[in-house]
Amino acid sequence: MPRIARMVVPDQKTVYHVMSRTALDGYPFSDIEKDRLVDIIKHLSRIYFADVLGYCIMGNHFHLLIQMYPETTISDEEGEEKGQANYALFSLGFGLADSAHIAFAEAGKAKFITCDDKLMKKCRKHTINTWCGNPVQFCAEEDLR
Known part of the structure; x- marks a missing residue:
């Protein structure tokens, strides 16, 4: 339910x-x-x-x-850009959910953290526009010891 x-x-x-x-x-x-x-x-x-x-x-x-805190709204153009980025990643062979997560990380200038080694290799191969790594790499980079 x-x-x-x-x-x-x-x-x-x-x-x-x-x-x-x-x-x-x-x-x-x-x-x-x-x-x-x-x-x-x-x-x-x-x-x-x-x-x-x-x-x-x-x-x-x-x-x-x-x-x-309240999020800021985005224009239709920004929404369309995010959709195009998602489709571009999907067409490179990323799964639908993976391409959406990566596209939103890129748009938000966020770091993309995953435990999926194949996905990280694919991100490096296609040079996505955001940092991509696993939780251990993230903690090391952020000096979270």
Whole structure:
């Protein structure tokens, strides 16, 4: 059953409940990893203009309460450019979802983080216009030790 659509109020801050759960047996988050996750969340909240209102990190999952600032609207021309970038990547052999994610990362001048080695090789081969790497490379580049 699909969830009920949320009401969106333009130009208003929006609060989201974010949850991530692992499929692994046991408790993969040790105390050290929990502390590291908190550091990463704090760092990324500064980059992406979000306020962390609360969090709870347990041994096998975590919850975040995030307040996002209103996004700016884009013109029809900008939307068309993003669509063309998505199609260009798709025509190079990227999957539909991958091409959309990469196109939006390029448009937002964001870093594209993935664990898919084949996708990273394809990004390097076609020289996409944004940084592409895995989470370990991202943490090293951002000096998140």
